[in-house]
Amino acid sequence: MLVSVIIPFYNVEAYFRRCLDSVVTQSYYNLEIILVNDCSSDDSMIIAQEYAHQDRRIQIIEHAKSLHVGGARNSGMAIATGEYIWFIDSDDELAHPYAIEHLVRIAQRDDSDIILFRAQMKAFDHQEITIIGDYLYSMEQTFHERREFWPTYFEVIYHDTHIDASFSPAVWAKFWKLSFLRRYQFQFLEHTIHQDIPLLMLLPLADRLTQLPYIFYYYYQRDESTMNSQAPAQYIQHFERIAEQLWSIYYKYWTGYPDQHLIVPVMLLVHLTFNTKRILPSQNLFDQEKWFLDVYDFLHKQLKDRGDREFFQPWPRAVENSSQWIQLIDSFHQDIKDSDKVILIHSIFYGSFSDEIKPEISIETKIKKLQKVIKIVMKMLLPYGVVRLIQTHQDNKY
Template sequence: MNNFPELSVIIPVYNVQSELRTCLESVINQTYRNMEIIIIDDASTDDSAHIIEEYAAKCQLIKPVFLQHNIGVGDVRNHGISLARGHYIGFVDGDDWIDMNFYQNLINSIKSNDSDIAVCGIKTEYNNSQNYQLRYKYNSENCITGEYALKLLTKSENYGYFITPIVNNKIYDADFLKNTDIYFNSARSFQDDFFSFFAILYSKRISLVTDTYYHYYQRQSSTTHTFSKRLVTDCLDTLVQIRDILQKNMCLEKYKKEYYSYVERLITSLLDMLIRKEQDSITQKEYLKYIISKFGNNFTISEVIDYIDASRIFSFFDL
């Protein structure tokens, strides 16, 4: 009999001192106890490291890791996966929090369905207030195939509900992740989109859990909520990396519809973020030119025209 925990929770931390205690309290107070909590500080410059030390001193479940140089959340999670000893793996960001039954109920679901992944709903929280948005919720307990789930992720078919690429509202079978060599890319943004495409592509079964347990805190300073040229580059680089891997594995033709639907989903998300974050029309047009240029460097019209709704993309700018 081994003494390995059943669940490894990986928490990347970078300059989240204001929210970190709320996050850690929600994880250490889970009803599910057979776990290790791997907290990786990505060379924070605020008081985050001291808060981690404080909690590690009073909770034996916590395994703290302190990096000397900032490597980004994707590589931090990859490092966490390499350290994880649990049969299942989950991720929580250091400025988010979870309900106390989150892991117990997802563990029950993934076990009972013999699934590779279990997923629940998400609430987006704003500024630590009572203001929140129900972001994803599933109306019935269900176990679906990976093939069906890929259509929900990429929106290649409209079934009236979707699966988010966000990784934090899910748990994963650790052997499944490691045996299929699923990892995060090194982009500062869109690393969830890269990881989730392949996790769902390679999965056999995915459990959907009706309750909403994960609270996603939207900070205005977050890299995913600030528009920049780097965000555009990360988006396009991620899409190209996915295409390259599909081509290398000789399965792009098989998943062409899903892949190019995913291209549309991510580009639409990028444009939506641009409209919300940049109110100045001149700045918007400059960014739009940059997006079109980067897109044209990596894709041809003939390559994507049969798989994307160009009118929906153009509608963002009344084109």
């Protein structure tokens, strides 16, 4: 069985050898290793060429212009010829030299479209943490025509129930049958962060799916990595593209699953909440306000015509702060001011300013109050002459 290993890379010279060494030294030799250079400006390409010269299983694709990691994965997948495919990030590594051999053995045994497994995070300070949330499977199990997958999937996605299963969107935590990805014409989004979230929509489509409780992957969390960097400009536009792909897969391929209409909205709420809480603290006050307004408009577009407060019945346990969310959904059918939108979104992510919307405590008002306090403090601490000089300068500006 030929296995295709796809490794996009961009400016990872400090980590690239570690990744490549973990692949080329695998006990399973029948590999097709495809390295995709997404316009690196450091010595990553030199390293790739060095390894390709030493190992005939390696081939290199060079992008003329950057398509980011999603586009690089597509480029690798387009020329892949293996029966199974594994997408690996160039700053990570395989957990042990028998990883692919073990996965191939499971693939041959179960003929699974997808094999899920565990990962271990290695932090920047070399502290090792086994990822036990999104990536924990407490038992080996296979879902097929005699063991329906949907009930387990629904409980995990909708109710965040992790008794013996859990699903991460991370593409590197999955071993894919290549024909399965091509059957559903899956393509990663280009120029988009979090572009592996739509992979969750493919899980119920698998005829056979295997979960393993074993760690096969080391995920390195770096300060400068995509997941830890500040939010890009027009961040919500990334989620708009993700939402479009989620709904596209839903309407094309999902048929006959109980309560299936609830899944895409819950995915969007869960992942938008998670990433907002992670990224927002790095933004200044004015960027935060814009963020809240963008989030409100995005959710309004996604949810307004798909139902009211009765849409989520029962309320998904995967989504916290149900009363604030219901208040938000109700507001989609009202005409409210931007300041109220900010308060509503803030209450969902960080707790409510108040039990009811109070426009008079909008961010704009809070800023004005803060400015008044600063002026009072200045008058108390600075000599009278200095204060008058500042006031005269401000008067002359207008």
